[in-house]
Amino acid sequence: MPIIRASQRLVETSETSSPEVLNREEWISEPGRLSQFGAFIHVLMPGTRSSIKHWHQSEDELVYVLDGEVTVVEGETESVLGQGDAATFPHGDPVGHYLWNRSQSPVQCMIVGTRAQTDRITYPDHDRVLHRDRSQPDDIWTDSSGQTTESPDKEWAP
DSSP, X not given: OOOOXXXXXXXXXXXXXXXXXXXXXXXXXXXXXXXXXXXXXXXXXXXXXXXXXXXXXXXXXXXXXXXXXXXXXXXXXXXXXXXXXXXXXXXXXXXXXEEEOOSSSOEEEEEXXXXXXXXXXXXXXXXEEEEEETTSSSOEEEOTTSOBOOOOTTOOOO
């Protein structure tokens, strides 16, 4: 059984809508050699979002707030979560979601998600679909009609 100390987490930064501000992901599942689900601590800086609105065809997601206050945007509904609150996003539910830190302090959330061999991730506000096949080296981006296109990552403006 691997024990993962805080100092052993695989730390990655992620872009936000503000190029000068980076969020942080502290991966636990990779150092622990887990393959059936991913788990990380997501540190969202004030005013930033976790991603653009999306939903997964094949993967469940769970968000658990460790510290701070975060707004969950799901479709047109917004809910504020505080320490100890959780939100779940079952696979196949076609309602896009993301986390938004509207507070003045960093927020820490644990994110856990299943890892399907293949998944289709839809970004409804951007007419994009990410096709993921974990046996392949790269993801493929299309629009909703199936035409190859680019990632919408630079279209973050809240």
